[in-house]
Amino acid sequence: xxxxxRSLQHKLHLEKDSRVRKAVQQEGFSRRKRGYRDxxxxxxxxxxxxxxxxxxxxxxxQADGTPGLDLNVAEAWELGYTGKGVTIGIMDxxxxxxxxxxxxxxxxxxxxxxxxxxxxxYPRYTDDWFNSHGTRCAGEVSAAANNNICGVGVAYxxxxxxxxxxxxxxxxxxxxxxxxxxxxxxxxxxxxxWGPTDNGKTVDGPRELTLQAMADGxxxxxxGKGSIYVWASGDGGSYDDCNCDGYASSMWTISIxxxxxxxxTALYDESCSSTLxxxxxxxRKRNPEAGVATTDLYGNCTLRHSGxxxxxxxxxxxxxxxxxxxxxxxxxxMQHLTVLTSKRNQLxxxxxxxxxxxxxxxxxxxxxxxVLDAGAMVKMAKDWKTVPERFHCxxxxxxxxxxxxxxxxxxLTLTTDACEGKENFVRYLEHVQxxxxxxxxxxxxxxxxxxxxxxxxxxxxxRRPRDDDSKVGFDKWPFMTTHTWGEDPRGTWALEIGFVGSxxxxxxxxxxxxxxxxxxxxxxxxxxxxxxxxxxxxSKKEELEEELDEAVERSLKSILxxx
Ligand SMILES: *[C@@H]1O[C@H](CO)[C@@H](O)[C@H](O)[C@H]1NC(C)=O
Ligand SMILES: *[C@@H]1O[C@H](CO)[C@@H](O)[C@H](O)[C@H]1NC(C)=O
Ligand SMILES: *[C@@H]1O[C@H](CO)[C@@H](O)[C@H](O)[C@H]1NC(C)=O
Ligand SMILES: [Ca+2]
Ligand SMILES: [Ca+2]
Numbered sequence: 001x002x003x004x005x006r007s008l009q010h011k012l013h014l015e016k017d018s019r020v021r022k023a024v025q026q027e028g029f030s031r032r033k034r035g036y037r038d039x040x041x042x043x044x045x046x047x048x049x050x051x052x053x054x055x056x057x058x059x060x061x062q063a064d065g066t067p068g069l070d071l072n073v074a075e076a077w078e079l080g081y082t083g084k085g086v087t088i089g090i091m092d093x094x095x096x097x098x099x100x101x102x103x104x105x106x107x108x109x110x111x112x113x114x115x116x117x118x119x120x121x122y123p124r125y126t127d128d129w130f131n132s133h134g135t136r137c138a139g140e141v142s143a144a145a146n147n148n149i150c151g152v153g154v155a156y157x158x159x160x161x162x163x164x165x166x167x168x169x170x171x172x173x174x175x176x177x178x179x180x181x182x183x184x185x186x187x188x189x190x191x192x193x194w195g196p197t198d199n200g201k202t203v204d205g206p207r208e209l210t211l212q213a214m215a216d217g218x219x220x221x222x223x224g225k226g227s228i229y230v231w232a233s234g235d236g237g238s239y240d241d242c243n244c245d246g247y248a249s250s251m252w253t254i255s256i257x258x259x260x261x262x263x264x265t266a267l268y269d270e271s272c273s274s275t276l277x278x279x280x281x282x283x284r285k286r287n288p289e290a291g292v293a294t295t296d297l298y299g300n301c302t303l304r305h306s307g308x309x310x311x312x313x314x315x316x317x318x319x320x321x322x323x324x325x326x327x328x329x330x331x332x333x334m335q336h337l338t339v340l341t342s343k344r345n346q347l348x349x350x351x352x353x354x355x356x357x358x359x360x361x362x363x364x365x366x367x368x369x370x371v372l373d374a375g376a377m378v379k380m381a382k383d384w385k386t387v388p389e390r391f392h393c394x395x396x397x398x399x400x401x402x403x404x405x406x407x408x409x410x411x412l413t414l415t416t417d418a419c420e421g422k423e424n425f426v427r428y429l430e431h432v433q434x435x436x437x438x439x440x441x442x443x444x445x446x447x448x449x450x451x452x453x454x455x456x457x458x459x460x461x462x463r464r465p466r467d468d469d470s471k472v473g474f475d476k477w478p479f480m481t482t483h484t485w486g487e488d489p490r491g492t493w494a495l496e497i498g499f500v501g502s503x504x505x506x507x508x509x510x511x512x513x514x515x516x517x518x519x520x521x522x523x524x525x526x527x528x529x530x531x532x533x534x535x536x537x538x539s540k541k542e543e544l545e546e547e548l549d550e551a552v553e554r555s556l557k558s559i560l561x562x563x
Contacts, residue, residue: 006025007025010025011023011025042058042074044058044074044077044078046145046146046152047146047147047148048143048145048146048147048148048149048150048151048152049148049149049150049151049301050150050151050293050294050301050303051151051152053151053289053293053303054151054152054292054293055070055261055280055289055290056070056071056261056279056280056292056314057070057071057073057074057151057152057154058070058073058074059261062289063261063283063285063287063289063290064261064262064283064285064287064290065261065262065283065290066261066262066263066346068345068346069259069261069262069263069280069345069346069347069371070280071154071279071280071314071318071371071372071373071374072373072374072375072376073154073317073318073321073374073375074375075374075375075376075378076318076321076374076375076377076378079325079375079378079379081321081322081324081325081374081378082145082155082156082157082158082321082324083141083142083153083154083155083156083157083158083317083320083321083324084157084158084324085324085327086155086158086159086188086189086320086323086324087107087110087158087159087160087161087186087187087188087189088141088142088155088158088159088160088161088187088188088189088190088191088313088316088317088320089110089160089161089162089163089182089183089187089189089190089191090134090137090138090141090160090161090162090163090191090313091163091165091166091179091180091190091191091192091194092133092134092137092162092163092164092165092166092192092193092194093115093123093124093130093131093132093133093134093164093166093167094113094115094121094122094123094124094131094134094135094162094164094167095111095121095122095123095134095135095138095160095162095164096122096123096135096295096296096297096298096299097111097121097122097162098122098299099135099139099295099297099298099299100147100149100299101139101143101144101147101149101150101151101295101301102135102138102139102142102143102144102160102295104144104147105142105143105144105153105156105157105158105159105160106159106160106161106162107159107160107161107186109186110159110161110182110183110186110187111161111162111163112162112163112164112182113162113164114163114164114165114175114178114179114182115164115165115166115167115168115175116164116168121134121162121163121164122164123135123164123167123297124167129296129297131167131297132296132297132302133166133193133309134162134164134166135295135296135297136292136294136295136296136302136305136310137191137193137294137305137309137310137312137313138160138162138295138313139151139153139294139295139296140153140154140292140294140305140310140313140314140317141153141154141155141158141160141191141313141314141316141317141320142155142156142158142159142160142317143156143294143295144156145157149301150293150294150295150301151293151294151295151301153317154313154314154316154317154318154320154321154374155317155318155320155321155324158317158320158324161182161183161186161187163179163182163190165178165179166194173207173208173209173210174209176206176207176209176210176213177209177210177212177213178213180210180213180214180217180227180229181213181216181217184216184217184220184221184222184227185221185222185223187227188222188227188228188320188323189227189228189229189230189316189319189320189323190217190227190228190229190230190316191230191312191313191315191316192229192230192231192232192247192253192312193232193307193308193309193310193312193313194232194309195231195232195234195245195247195248196244196245196246196247198234198235198236198237198240198270199236199239199240199466200236200239200240200444200464200465200466200467201444201464201466201467201468201469202244202245203244203443203467203469203472203474203477204244204245204246205245205246205247205249205250206246206247206250214229214250214252214253215252217229217252218252218331221331225328225329225330225331226330226331226332227331228254228316228319228323228331228334229250229252229253229254229331230253230254230256230312230313230315230316230319231247231248231250231253231254231255231256231312232248232255232256232307232308232309232311232312233245233248233255233256233257233258233269233270233272233275233308233311234248234270234308235268235269235270235307235308235309236268236270237267237268237269237270238270238271238351239464239465239466240270240464241270241271241272241461241462241464242255242257242270242271242272242274242275243272243273243274243460243461243479243480244272244461244464244477245270246478248272248274248275249272249274249478249479249480250274250480251430251431251433251480251517252331254276254277254315254319254334254335254338255274255275255276255368256275256276256277256278256279256308256311256312256314256315257269257270257271257275257277257278257308257311257366257367257368258278258279258280258281258307258308258310258311259278259279259280259281259347259367259371260280260281260282260283260284260290261280261282261283261290262283262285262346263345263346263347263348264284264348264349264350265348265349265350265351265366265367266281266282266284266307266308267284268307268308269308269366270308271349271351271352271365271366271459271462272365272459272462273365273458273459273460273479273480273481273482273483274479274480274481274482275366275367275368275482276335276338276339276342276368276369276482277315277338277339277342277367277368277369277370277371277372278311278342278347278366278367278368278370278371278372279311279312279314279315279318279371279372280292280310280311280314280371281306281307281308281309281310281311282304282305282306282307282310288303288304289303291303291304291305291306292304292305292306292310293305294310314372315372318372318374318377319334321374321377321378322334322337322374322377322378322381323381324378325378325379325381325382326381326382326383326384328384328386329381329384329386330386330387332387332390332430333381333384333386333387335430336387336430336523336524337377337380337381337384338369338372338377339361339369339482339485339486340361340380340524341372341373341376341377341380342368342369342370342371342372342373343370343371343373343376344362344364344367344370344371345370345371345373347364347367347370347371349364349365349366349367351365351366352364352365352366352459355456357452357454357456357483357484357485357486357487358452358454358455358456358484358486358487358488359454359485359486359487361485361486363482363483365459365483368482369482369485385523387519387523387524388519388520388521388523389519389520390430390517390518390519391419391423391424391425391426391517391518391519391520392424392426392515392516392517393416393418393419393422393424393425393426393489393515393516393517394419394513394514394515394516395414395416395418395419395489395493395514395515395516396414396415396416396493396513396514397414397511397512397513397514398412398414398511398512398513399510399511401508401509401510402508402509403506403507403508404438404440404446404497404498404499404505404506404507404508404509405498406499406504406505406506407499407504408498409496409497409498410496410497410498410509411494411495411496412494412495412497412509412512413492413493413494413495414492414493414495414512414514415491415492415493416489416490416491416492416493416514416516417490418488418489418490418516419516420490425520426489426516426517426518426519426520427488427489427490427518427519427520427521427522428486428487428488428518428519428520428521428522428523429484429485429486429487429488429489429516429517429518430485430517430518430519431480431481431482431517431518432450432452432458432480432481432484432489432514432515432516432517433478433479433480433481433514433515433517434448434450434460434478434479434480434481434495434512434513434514434515435476435477435478435479435511435512435513435515436448436460436474436476436477436479436509436511436512436513437473437474437475437476437477437509437510437511438473438474438497438507438508438509438510439471439472439473439507439508439510440470440473440499440505440506440507440508441470441505441506441507442467442468442469442470442499442501442503442505443464443467443468443469443470443472443473443474444463444464444465444466444467444468444469444501445463445499445500445501445503445505446461446463446497446498446499446507447459447461447462447463447497447498447499447500448460448461448479448495448496448497449495449496449497450479450481450493450494450495450496451493451494451496452484452487452489452491452493453487453488453489453490453491453492453493454484454487454488454491456483456484456487458481458483458484460479460481461479463500463501465501473507476511478515489516489518493514495512497509
């Protein structure tokens with residue numbers, strides 16, 4: 001294909017054949033697929049020494065990565081969005097606010113230390129630099145640009161607030177609640193890279209005060225537009241399920257998973273149906289530069305930040321860019337924008353297929369709706385009209401105890417009109433919760449799926465081999481799915497619950513209540529359909545191109561075989 005020299009010999013050979021009327025050698029020239037940016041066209045120069053190592057910002061294939069697999073921040077920056085006027089609170093183990101790459105973007109007034117009750121959330125020193133987590137997260141969001149120090153934050157002109165709350169022997173409800181509700185009229189986005197222990201056997205979530213603080217945050221924060229809570233989906237790997245983590249699975253948080261620099265899942269990624277989208281974290285490869293480059297304690301820099309911990313602050317940074325583009329975005333607008341603009345890109349999950357839901361939105365059980373695309377997000381945010389009012393409908397409830405068979409599965413169905421004809425009719429879904437009470441001889445062997453009337457199956461609970469609980473089970477636990485986003489909930493929902501694992505188990509399902517949340521009027525459904533159609537058209541075009549290539553190859557082969 002790449003041959004430029006004329007093949008006179010072949011041409012003569014062809015011309016000699018009596019069946020050939022004319023032989024012309026085709027010359028190769030360039031045609032570009034529209035809508036894709038060439039990495040080499042990005043013209044952003046920063047003098048920060050780690051900038052070119054920040055593959056999650058602009059992935060040119062450095063550190064053995066896949067070019068183009070990044071947050072597409074370059075496009076957002078070029079449009080002029082850098083986080084100006086937006087404050088992000090890092091709820092963590094403190095921030096080295098004297099760090100020369102953070103000091104100029106540090107918002108001291110919005111910062112607080114709930115671990116030791118003072119206004120100075122400076123990390124406590126330990127020999128092993130254990131308390132470097134918050135400082136590393138802060139740099140990913142708000143490290144200054146073009147100052148010759150470390151790297152560049154996703155939203156490098158945003159302000160960062162330190163909320164120190166992880167560094168005491170025990171967590172309390174009041175520390176969590178105070179942190180989550182700290183200065184909700186000043187802090188726009190809260191980033192949390194923590195949660196219940198990721199040991200694969202914990203089922204836990206926010207307690208009374210924290211739940212109330214979150215509800216108040218989304219309803220009253222930011223002048224009523226709602227605080228944005230960004231949550232790391234968890235580091236428990238395939239042994240854990242983030243739907244058992246009540247912070248990550250909350251409707252009020254945007255839960256973020258991670259991909260590595262070649263698009264695969266990280267080994268510590270948990271999967272669950274409540275994850276909304278993904279960003280990036282460190283590679284599986286031994287390349288020392290495949291980690292997340294950011295600021296570190298005491299004025300240092302690091303190339304080795306990792307975990308879904310590293311993923312959540314990147315999302316907080318992207319959301320800061322979107323907020324700068326449109327300060328009127330509500331907490332729900334941010335979730336809608338995330339669903340609409342996140343991309344499959346080159347993400348690859350070896351376990352779960354990418355699927356499309358009933359309105360054509362593509363999702364994956366581990367990555368959610370894909371990787372955040374800052375350029376697409378700010379462009380859509382700019383002219384975004386706030387989504388219509390949200391309604392809540394109890395779609396139905398089954399409270400008769402039902403035995404789960406030791407082999408095979410229990411299948412229950414609920415037919416709902418989604419409160420049609422009532423004030424709280426839900427026609428277009430946002431979140432769906434299945435509130436479930438179940439006991440069993442081994443909780444970790446339970447497996448629960450739920451299928452919507454439009455045919456979208458959500459895996460509500462996967463096997464957790466380390467969870468050997470036989471007493472507590474799940475008590476009115478709200479399993480959440482984002483996979484039916486935009487769908488019409490009217491019709492029959494099916495719940496399938498069974499056991500996986502080698503030993504026979506017993507269990508009783510005592511409650512399944514279907515909670516539907518969403519809007520009555522269609523905010524952008526036409527947009528989805530159009531988008532879907534143009535994507536379909538695009539994939540057809542690619543198929544045609546491939547067919548053409550194959551035809552060319554076939555005829556070449558037959559010509560050669562004649563020689
Ligand atoms: C961190 O920075 C300090 C002061 O600049 C320097 O002395 C030290 O060697 C650095 N430590 C590491 C681990 O890079
Ligand atoms: C589950 O609950 C049922 C009914 O309340 C009870 O009979 C059964 O012993 C319980 N099973 C387990 C494993 O706790
Ligand atoms: C749930 O769905 C998964 C993935 O499709 C499947 O492997 C599993 O058998 C299903 N479990 C039940 C109880 O239906
Ligand atoms: Ca810098
Ligand atoms: Ca977890």
